[in-house]
Amino acid sequence: MDVVAWLLDSDPALRWQVLADLTDAPADEVAAERSRVATTGWGAALLAEQAEDGRWDGGTYRPGWAREDLPFFDAWTATHHVLQELVDLGVDPASPEVRRAVERVRENVRWEHESEPFFAGEAEPCINGVALRTTASLGEDGSAIAATLLRTRLPDGGWNCWAEDGTAVSSFHSTICAVEGLLAWERTGDATPEAAEARASGEEYLLARGLFRRRSDGAVADPRMTMLSHPARWYHDVLRGLEHFRNAGRRDPRLAEAVELLRGKADANGMWHLDSAHQGPCWLDYGEGEGFPSRWVTFRALRVLRWWDGG
Structure with a gap:
């Protein structure tokens, strides 16, 4: 084939x-x-679900029907996650349909945290990292989110959404979200040198662990980090990590093991399978099931390997 x-x-x-x-x-x-993308297929379908108040499914991070007294679970239908997915799909930020959607968000949408404007971000670095990437990719001012990310960086160079007292170590998940957001902000030309330095420290955190190993003993930090997923949402895995370094143009020998792990997952037809689908309500069905060949994962894997092998 x-x-x-x-x-x-x-x-x-x-x-x-x-x-x-x-x-x-x-x-x-x-x-x-x-x-x-904004008028046909997946992108158009997502844009069509936005309400007049700028939100998707009645909420910013959690949908309006997700009661606070229920145990936390992931739901991908609210505004934050939909905008992340639109950026993943690569909508043209200058298209009229996207500009209309962004204007509704800017004018109306507030975070549940303390009613901060959406494009000002909130408190948790995993959320802020994704929001900064979204904000920068859609042509909005991300300076407030970037400043919050800089304040919440931990001494080991990364980020952790659970580090309220500043004493915890960083996490792969929060750190990949943060460095992706900071890179997108740098690409706008408006970022400060401090933002670039913070991104580099977060990347160093990931590189020192080979994208999926504990630094202390070299063990796999979490088997799920070796499993390929799409969409990635807030989760880290080796493919997402490699994509970031490809996007940053940073080839480092410490990525070699993750690259070979990725390469070894191709099947006999040169396709990659969806190892893990992050469960929860969502708007789009990409027609891809766990354990079966995935167009999205295959494309992303081929793009990484083309970059790596091209020298």
Whole structure:
């Protein structure tokens, strides 16, 4: 099977990225396909679910129906997660449909934490990292979120959403969210040198652990970090980590084990399977089940390996 042809036989959100990153298609062809994301398929479906008040499913981080007295569980239908997914799909931030959605969020949406404006962020670094990437990618001012991330960095160079007293060690999950957000903010040209230094320290935290091992004894920190997922949500895994370093253009020998782990997961047809689906209510069904070949995971894996092997 021609794997690239299989990937291209898909939604505009995946197709434009395959054209750009695996086939080196002309820029005008890539742009034309990307322009369809907000009006056709997955991207259009997500945008259509936004209410007039700017929110998705009646909430910012949690949907409006998720009662605070119930045990915490993941639900991916609220505003924060939908905007993250739209960025993953690569919607053109300049498209009229996206601008309308962003304006509704800017004018109306507040965090449940202390009613902070959405594009000012809230308190937890895992949330703020994702929100900063979203904010920067959609052309909004992320300076307030970036400043909060800088204040909440831990002495070991990373972040942890549970470190309220500042004494805990960092976590892979919070740190990958933070460095992704800081890189997106740097790419806008508005970030401070302190933000770049913080990103570098967070990357060092991940590199020192090979993206999935404990630094203390070299053991696998969590088997789920070796399992490939899509969408990644707030979770860290080796593919997400490798994608960040590809995006940052930072090749480091400490990534080699994670690269070979990823390479070894290809099946006989040159496809990668969805190892882990992060459970919870969501708007989109990508038609991909755990244990089966995944277009998204395959594309992301091929993109990483093309970068790594290309030197």
